[in-house]
Amino acid sequence: MGATQLPTPGTNGAAVDQQVPSGCVLSDPAAEMIQLLGPDGKLGTDPVFSDYAKRLEPGQLRGFYADMAKVRRFDQEATALQRQGELALWVPLTGQEAAQIGSGRATQRQDYIFPTYREHGVALTRDVDLAELLKLFRGISNGGWDPTENNFHLYTLVLAAQTLHSVGYAMGIQRDQKLAEAGGSNEPKAAVVAYFGDGASSEGDVHESMVFAASYNAPVVFFCQNNHWAISVPTEVQTKVPLFNRAKGYGFPGIRVDGNDVIAVHAVTEWALEHAREGRGPVLIEAYTYRVGAHTTADDPTKYRDSAEEVAWRGKDPLDRLEKYLRSEGLADDAFFEEVRVDGDKLAAHVRSTTQSLTGPNIRESFAGVYAEPHPLVAEELAWFEEYSAGFEADDEEEAGNR
Amino acid sequence: MTTMTIAKAINEGLRASLTNNPKSLLMGEDIGPLGGVYRVTDGLIKEFGADRVVDTPLAESGIVGTAIGLALRGYRPICEIQFDGFVFPGFNQITTQLAKMHSRSAGKLTVPVVIRIPYGGGIGSIEHHSESPEALFAHTAGLRIITPSNAHDAYWMIQQAVDCTDPVIFFEPKRRYWLKGEVDTENPGPASDPFQAHILREGSDATIVAYGPLVPVALAAAAAAQEDGHSVEVIDLRSISPIDFDTVTASVKKTGRLIVAHEAPTFGGIGGEIAARISERAFLHLEAPVIRVGGFHMPYPVAKVEEDYLPDIDKILEALDRSLAY
Ligand SMILES: Cc1ncc(C[n+]2csc(CCOP(=O)(O)OP(=O)(O)O)c2C)c(N)n1
Numbered sequence: 030m031g032a033t034q035l036p037t038p039g040t041n042g043a044a045v046d047q048q049v050p051s052g053c054v055l056s057d058p059a060a061e062m063i064q065l066l067g068p069d070g071k072l073g074t075d076p077v078f079s080d081y082a083k084r085l086e087p088g089q090l091r092g093f094y095a096d097m098a099k100v101r102r103f104d105q106e107a108t109a110l111q112r113q114g115e116l117a118l119w120v121p122l123t124g125q126e127a128a129q130i131g132s133g134r135a136t137q138r139q140d141y142i143f144p145t146y147r148e149h150g151v152a153l154t155r156d157v158d159l160a161e162l163l164k165l166f167r168g169i170s171n172g173g174w175d176p177t178e179n180n181f182h183l184y185t186l187v188l189a190a191q192t193l194h195s196v197g198y199a200m201g202i203q204r205d206q207k208l209a210e211a212g213g214s215n216e217p218k219a220a221v222v223a224y225f226g227d228g229a230s231s232e233g234d235v236h237e238s239m240v241f242a243a244s245y246n247a248p249v250v251f252f253c254q255n256n257h258w259a260i261s262v263p264t265e266v267q268t269k270v271p272l273f274n275r276a277k278g279y280g281f282p283g284i285r286v287d288g289n290d291v292i293a294v295h296a297v298t299e300w301a302l303e304h305a306r307e308g309r310g311p312v313l314i315e316a317y318t319y320r321v322g323a324h325t326t327a328d329d330p331t332k333y334r335d336s337a338e339e340v341a342w343r344g345k346d347p348l349d350r351l352e353k354y355l356r357s358e359g360l361a362d363d364a365f366f367e368e369v370r371v372d373g374d375k376l377a378a379h380v381r382s383t384t385q386s387l388t389g390p391n392i393r394e395s396f397a398g399v400y401a402e403p404h405p406l407v408a409e410e411l412a413w414f415e416e417y418s419a420g421f422e423a424d425d426e427e428e429a430g431n432r
Numbered sequence: 433m434t435t436m437t438i439a440k441a442i443n444e445g446l447r448a449s450l451t452n453n454p455k456s457l458l459m460g461e462d463i464g465p466l467g468g469v470y471r472v473t474d475g476l477i478k479e480f481g482a483d484r485v486v487d488t489p490l491a492e493s494g495i496v497g498t499a500i501g502l503a504l505r506g507y508r509p510i511c512e513i514q515f516d517g518f519v520f521p522g523f524n525q526i527t528t529q530l531a532k533m534h535s536r537s538a539g540k541l542t543v544p545v546v547i548r549i550p551y552g553g554g555i556g557s558i559e560h561h562s563e564s565p566e567a568l569f570a571h572t573a574g575l576r577i578i579t580p581s582n583a584h585d586a587y588w589m590i591q592q593a594v595d596c597t598d599p600v601i602f603f604e605p606k607r608r609y610w611l612k613g614e615v616d617t618e619n620p621g622p623a624s625d626p627f628q629a630h631i632l633r634e635g636s637d638a639t640i641v642a643y644g645p646l647v648p649v650a651l652a653a654a655a656a657a658q659e660d661g662h663s664v665e666v667i668d669l670r671s672i673s674p675i676d677f678d679t680v681t682a683s684v685k686k687t688g689r690l691i692v693a694h695e696a697p698t699f700g701g702i703g704g705e706i707a708a709r710i711s712e713r714a715f716l717h718l719e720a721p722v723i724r725v726g727g728f729h730m731p732y733p734v735a736k737v738e739e740d741y742l743p744d745i746d747k748i749l750e751a752l753d754r755s756l757a758y
Pocket residue numbers: 147186187188225226227228229230256258259260320324461490492514518521
């Protein structure tokens with residue numbers, strides 16, 4: 030096993046797979062980063078991934094922009110809602126739009142996504158109603174959406190726990206596909222994407238998930254958004270080698286991509302998903318990006334990082350560079366950008382009104398959700414609670430009667 | 433005497449430990465320049481440097497496991513776990529290794545590691561930020577578990593935890609971090625034994641035992657009961673392992689009634705242990721069964737309904753009524 034699983038020229042079917050992605054070697058990280066669309070809005074080339082970029086229709090490129098703008102607008106609105114006391118906490122994603130939209134748009138309906146808790150952009154690409162996402166942050170739900178509806182799993186707050194779930198899920202896909210093929214079905218093949226951060230990469234669960242994924246050749250794409258900070262701790266505390274290089278040690282390809290370049294992220298993720306779906310095993314993608322704002326609305330980045338760093342990264346903004354490209358190629362005009370702006374405001378208004386109308390729940394729902402089957406202890410405690418609450422209602426009535 | 437919050441008192445206590453004991457060191461996520469997400473370690477890295485205040489990689493098993501190694505080498509690591517719900521990746525190291533090293537080595541090895549865990553609810557937070565997992569640790573022999581409920585205790589108990597030769601889990605009642613109180617930094621007074629319970633209010637009709645975040649609630653309930661003519665004794669347990677059963681037994685022998693209140697679910701919890709022991713020790717003195725007030729048998733619920741979940745004054749008074757009705 031091990032290195033033999035790496036794509037080697039001539040052994041695998043797909044034409045684009047004839048070369049090892051250049052990101053697979055351990056050397057200068059910047060030089061080894063896949064980038065197609067530079068901060069100047071110019072499209073460069075790459076021996077492997079340009080082919081993927083060429084497949085993109087102008088409508089798709091405009092769509093990438095519209096998605097990124099929408100989710101950024103959503104982020105601003107959620108931050109405002111938190112400031113106004115409508116949400117307990119918010120986890121902003123500004124700066125990471127390209128990493129999320131590029132990768133999310135590379136998935137197909139049959140693929141299954143395991144997010145962490147910042148993947149609002151990926152949620153958008155999976156048609157999750159963004160207002161539903163806010164239930165978690167409003168403190169009215171520990172989930173908020175039906176994960177089976179859009180193949181977008183619930184957020185996971187215990188860091189890295191979901192990476193193992195993703196591998197198990199991928200192992201399930203493997204088995205189902207074997208059965209389906211034996212039965213003559215030709216359903217589209219599926220893969221799994223697991224999102225996690227540079228900080229979470231230190232957790233044992235990530236290591237174990239990569240061991241399992243490699244051992245069983247599971248169709249999983251590990252998508253690490255290296256946004257440079259785990260709350261206050263810089264990536265250098267988590268790793269001494271570029272994160273994508275870790276894949277090599279497990280025996281599968283690792284690629285670093287410019288996470289602020291939506292075209293490259295899309296290309297690389299498409300490659301990785303094809304690789305996984307075709308049964309060639311896992312891939313690790315490290316999207317090199319930056320968390321422009323605070324870790325959460327409870328965090329104060331001025332305590333631990335230099336604002337110059339943030340300013341420098343703003344110069345690599347994923348939206349700006351795609352706008353430059355679309356304009357210079359004549360693929361989008363003022364009217365388009367105005368339409369995007371209006372759509373963003375509409376989304377924000379929808380999110381705001383929905384959030385404000387999200388009431389409840391009632392603790393009785395919490396009793397109802399503990400077990401799938403009846404449980405006498407829960408029933409007993411609920412009965413106690415009903416009697417206890419009824420006591421207050423009786424008191425209220427008595428008081429009203431005495432008035 | 434100075435007045436400070438519980439968070440500040442722990443900060444000062446850690447400062448004293450780092451000053452007094454050159455082998456002590458802090459380890460955890462975000463405890464350096466940020467000063468911890470609750471700022472409990474604020475300013476310490478500046479004062480003691482990055483070798484004594486270690487911003488670790490994001491890995492709880494790593495934090496606890498390496499702390500064990502450091503302790504074997506004679507150091508006194510004080511680990512911060514960011515939130516209650518995130519201790520579980522380190523649970524294996526705590527329960528299978530840290531707790532058992534001394535007994536496995538027939539007493540040859542000691543691992544004086546302190547694990548600080550902000551715990552409990554009532555802060556309107558999201559999942560995994562409001563749990564009370566103390567019973568899961570208390571069930572494991574080899575660990576000592578303490579929890580302060582006021583600033584004076586916080587200041588002294590954290591230092592006593594560091595000085596203790598056994599591993600200590602130090603649960604910090606996070607919703608009381610900003611509760612102010614007087615601290616005598618010269619003299620611990622009755623706080624000199626961290627494993628002893630304290631009687632905070634004398635009474636003759638019933639006893640309420642609470643710890644950590646629920647102590648102020650128990651005191652308020654006792655005050656409310658007083659208005660109805662009931663004299664209620666309140667005990668701050670302070671130590672969850674070991675439990676000072678002598679103080680509780682003596683109180684129950686006097687009052688004849690016992691209510692145990694904690695935020696953790698009652699099923700399989702510390703309250704059940706206290707109820708059973710007191711039934712054995714003071715059966716003939718009890719006028720009523722021991723009543724537990726605690727969380728329901730459900731995952732800690734979402735913030736919007738935590739008020740219905742958490743033990744409050746009314747729930748304690750309801751239990752008191754039931755007890756007095758026997
Ligand atoms: C097991 C666990 N430990 C600690 C935390 C607290 N915590 C929440 S987010 C965070 C930093 C995560 O950084 P990273 O993985 O880089 O993701 P990012 O938030 O930057 O997207 C920490 C320490 C947690 N959620 N889970």
